Amino acid sequence: MNDPFDLSDEPVLPPAQVGGAMPWLNGLNPEQLEAVQTTEGPVLVLSGAGTGKTRVLTTRLAHILLTGKAKPWNILAVTFTNKAAREMRERVGALVGGAAEQIWLGTFHALGVRLLRRHAPLVGLETNFTILDTDDQLRLLKQVMEAEGIDTKRWTPQSVMGVIQRWKDRGLGPDKASGSDAGDLAGGKTIGLYRLYQERLLTLNACDFGDLLLHCLTLMQNPANKDLLAELQRQFRYIMVDEYQDTNVSQYLWLRLLAQHHRNICCVGDDDQSVYSWRGAEVENILKFERDFENAKIIRLEANYRSTPTILKAASGLIANNAGRLGKTLRPGRKDAESGAPIVVRGLWDGEDEARWVVEEIEALQRGGSSLAQIAILVRAGFQTREFEERLVTTGVPYKVVGGLRFYERQEIRDALAYFRVVAQPADDLAFERIFNLPKRGLGDASLQSVHLLARHQGVPLFEAARRIVLTDELTPKARGTLARLVEDFDRWRGLVPNMDHGELAATILDECGYTAMWQKEKTPDAQGRLENLKELVSALEEFESLGGFLEHVSLVMENDEQTGLDRVVIMTLHGAKGLEFDNVFLPGWEEGVFPHSRAVAESGAKGLEEERRLAYVGLTRARKRVFVSYAANRRIYNQWQTSLPSRFTAELPEATVDRLAERGMFGGVPDQANAWAQDWASVTRGAPRRGDPAPAVAAPSGAFAPGTRVFHQKFGYGRVIAVDGNKLDVAFDKAGEKKVIDSFVQEA
């Protein structure tokens, strides 16, 4: 391959050649121009970091519209994050105006929901289905596992959910999934759990995130819906996909189906920036693209307009250590580019020293005129942020940590949302369960169990079961009264929906249910903040048309509204930094075990290591001007001092691009430490399998009790049926007296 830094032979198309008639094409380089103008047929754009991929995508979209090739609603443009979608719509809007509003542009999930809402009945859902978050998913799966008598300690719901999600990522429903993927997880019952979990979701009229794609896929694959599929295929004349290297198989199949008719699909991606394989993304989709779409045109964007030649050379040198790349070399886009400062690679004594050094350098940059917002500290894992935060606080340098707990993931927000969900969707059992005894109202496990039992027997949602159970004596008088009041409350709130402004309604609900009061009573220092968050929630809600619309927004767009424009150092994970750029980038913690993370290597071997290397590549290519890599010889992890070795990645940076500054002899005679540490991290808890207890037997089926029948009840003992009213029985118990009970709670004696 040619020397990527030889710039002499690069012809640059004079802007005048394309300007004039199509001004939106101004300023594109030849390869970008080709990607924009090749609108017909399959196109794969291999776009290196900083090569103007967003520009290409938005210009291409505008080009299709402005040349009249298609109407906005004939274009499907898919991104991975809401942020990317928003940005793209804005930028296209700047070129084409209001037409941008009508493009089918959004994340895979948002577009999936849009299709699914229209055709929900075709997959067994109702139009107003709920979208569950991770928390609800796990609780639901746990319930299913417990009902199946599976020991949820031996096999955690998380691990089972992991396998289920991987199936979903690959577009496999319970019928197509292969049991061997799960090994002996859950005693080999994982597929069965998957099926039951899916059934439960349908009865709850709910979906998880994976389902948003999976349901769309099965819907389109079902021969019964071939007319609908044909209609969609005809509608989407042009399809564009961003971050293609991050697609999973399900998303790939989805795209392939939709693109089948017009075959005008353009995927933009970079195999060197694929860092989400652990989430089901498959770089192989890039290879599949070439196979499935014959004569696909492949365009490489290699001119980087972001980083200095030195940084590019360092990043290229590093990533060259990966095997099986598609082959793509970044070269500086500007001929006049100064080579730039070398990458500083600094060894420090320990983590504290490292933080001190990083902040000193930050202050030096600041003195040199750099704005803090143009400085980023990019870490491998969340826990690494702490030391930098502490140091920044003591030195008084403003910073913000991006990522971490998001607004809608906060406990108080989720609690409040659960109330709204039960109001909007009485069948939302998971939400109902969450608020059943919250704030504490004296309804414990026993009461909940009774409601559950009844719900299961009568095949109704928990809320309906609660409504019915308070007509009986199943619960203690106290619980019965409390629950009856709760049911009344919800009925009243639902009655208010048509007449009351929903923001006001939300405030009313939180007030009347005692949730606000609960936090007001709380003396902990964060209670005040939680109350403020609740207020913020209510005002956010007012921006929406309806409660339902808001709930959908919340489940799909779980993001922080970050105030931009503040001059602060940014701390975030390397994953979070993908797609962003800064003048100065600090890459701390380059030690074996931390980065590459030992677990990535332990679990995925050479592949895992390569993904870690791509992550390093992502980190380096975020920087426009300067990169500071650092590592510490000693680090305290879980309060134990560990000695570590510099990351192998430091050695993979070409000598010509680095300035190595380590204290001499710092890494002397401890060759095996990193290894020992790695093994420590990798050790997997494994215990002797224990057979789970079989599921508790369910009482006799209902409907068989004539008056006079002798029956037995778990709580009230023996008695005789006096009267029957549907499912409800009046029973004269020998000891407990006359009670109203539900037939499914008693057995014939």
Next chain:
DNA sequence: GATAATCCGGTTTTT
């Protein structure tokens, strides 16, 4: 049914 004691685990994360 609510609080104290103990045990376990502890990358990356969007939707």
Next chain:
DNA sequence: CCGGATTATC
């Protein structure tokens, strides 16, 4: 070491 989640105890 810290936080959460389940378990033990009142």
